Amino acid sequence: MDAPPSRICVYLPALICCFTPGIAASWWYMHSLGSQVMCDNIPRLAPRQRQLCRQHPSVMLVIGAGIKDWMDECKEQFRHQRWDCSAVAREQGSYRRLLPRDTREVAFIYAVSSAGMVHTLARACSQGELDTCSCDPHKTGISSDSQGSFSWGGCSDNINFAVSFARAFIDAQEGKQRDARALMNLHNNRVGRKAVRCSMSQECKCHGVSGSCAVRTCWMALRDFRRTGDYLHRKYDGAIQVVMNQYGTRFTRAHESFGNLTKNELVYMETSPDYCIREPESGSMGTGGRACNRTSKGTDGCEVMCCGRGYNTARVSRTSQCECTFHWCCTVHCKDCQELVDVHTCKFQEGPMYDL
Numbered sequence: 001m002d003a004p005p006s007r008i009c010v011y012l013p014a015l016i017c018c019f020t021p022g023i024a025a026s027w028w029y030m031h032s033l034g035s036q037v038m039c040d041n042i043p044r045l046a047p048r049q050r051q052l053c054r055q056h057p058s059v060m061l062v063i064g065a066g067i068k069d070w071m072d073e074c075k076e077q078f079r080h081q082r083w084d085c086s087a088v089a090r091e092q093g094s095y096r097r098l099l100p101r102d103t104r105e106v107a108f109i110y111a112v113s114s115a116g117m118v119h120t121l122a123r124a125c126s127q128g129e130l131d132t133c134s135c136d137p138h139k140t141g142i143s144s145d146s147q148g149s150f151s152w153g154g155c156s157d158n159i160n161f162a163v164s165f166a167r168a169f170i171d172a173q174e175g176k177q178r179d180a181r182a183l184m185n186l187h188n189n190r191v192g193r194k195a196v197r198c199s200m201s202q203e204c205k206c207h208g209v210s211g212s213c214a215v216r217t218c219w220m221a222l223r224d225f226r227r228t229g230d231y232l233h234r235k236y237d238g239a240i241q242v243v244m245n246q247y248g249t250r251f252t253r254a255h256e257s258f259g260n261l262t263k264n265e266l267v268y269m270e271t272s273p274d275y276c277i278r279e280p281e282s283g284s285m286g287t288g289g290r291a292c293n294r295t296s297k298g299t300d301g302c303e304v305m306c307c308g309r310g311y312n313t314a315r316v317s318r319t320s321q322c323e324c325t326f327h328w329c330c331t332v333h334c335k336d337c338q339e340l341v342d343v344h345t346c347k348f349q350e351g352p353m354y355d356l
């Protein structure tokens with residue numbers, strides 16, 4: 001992440017950092033936690049979360065360490081778009097202002113953070129990093145698939161433990177009062193958890209004479225988190241705008257009167273700002289200073305990215321490896337070459353505050 005660590009939260013041994021009044025999901029900032037987990041010192045955890053934190057300090061440490069991964073994935077997914085997830089990546093303090101609405105971007109963040117926690121925990125279990133869980137205990141014995149029978153072996157990533165913990169911990173954030181925003185968050189949390197479950201694949205190894213595959217051993221493995229990120233990005237593109245029904249119990253589509261909400265779609269309530277100008281009260285960081293592509297007609301193109309404000313061009317020198325030669329055996333020698341490249345960045349909006 002290129003955002004510098006927040007001033008307050010440079011590696012404190014406790015979690016006393018990063019939280020300002022009004023934060024909805026303070027656990028996102030646990031990645032700054034140090035060697036000692038002091039659950040009582042994280043402000044704004046829901047009572048149930050504090051309880052889970054006390055009961056499972058080692059799980060908390062694993063979760064804290066995994067937060068950077070999904071934040072990075074969020075930034076990677078949106079690197080070519082005006083909203084680039086920096087709202088979350090940017091530390092502390094400003095969070096409340098950066099995600100103040102119930103937009104599809106917020107829907108994505110809830111989903112990807114839930115998915116990230118599930119992924120992190122399922123992996124940590126199977127890698128023996130936690131006392132509370134290990135390989136998926138259900139994946140034992142004999143089973144069968146389209147290619148015949150096989151025996152579960154190896155170590156399956158423990159998706160069930162991970163989903164249960166993530167559900168208990170993250171959903172507790174919404175407390176007992178279930179307003180529209182809480183229902184939206186709970187729904188999108190679920191979509192995120194499910195995305196990881198669905199991204200698992202069965203991997204097998206053959207045994208037997210010259211690979212005859214007379215005996216197969218299989219296990220369930222998580223795939224790279226990138227796949228979950230890609231999947232959730234598609235869900236973001238197809239997210240459905242909803243309104244609460246009159247009883248406040250359920251969502252219905254805001255626009256189409258037909259068609260049920262399918263459980264697998266992300267939902268949001270508010271239309272997003274265009275994210276062109278810096279306007280923290282609506283969750284927009286603006287695109288001033290963002291790099292853009294002069295020739296692209298897509299969302300990363302300077303025209304779209306800079307919202308018609310224009311861009312600055314700087315010629316910078318880059319070092320790259322060139323004239324590489326292969327030496328038997330087995331090294332490659334390269335020269336360092338300097339090349340000049342033009343870098344385009346969006347102009348800031350008018351105004352002394354922003355034109356830095």
Ligand SMILES: *[C@@H]1O[C@H](CO)[C@@H](O)[C@H](O)[C@H]1NC(C)=O
Pocket residue numbers: 259260
């Ligand atoms: C929508 O949901 C209702 C009630 O759950 C169900 O009866 C109906 O068949 C669903 N319609 C479609 C198009 O899936």
Ligand SMILES: *[C@@H]1O[C@H](CO)[C@@H](O)[C@H](O)[C@H]1NC(C)=O
Pocket residue numbers: 293294295296297
């Ligand atoms: C800019 O966009 C063009 C067209 O989409 C693409 O071919 C090119 O690789 C992009 N350049 C960079 C630096 O990403």
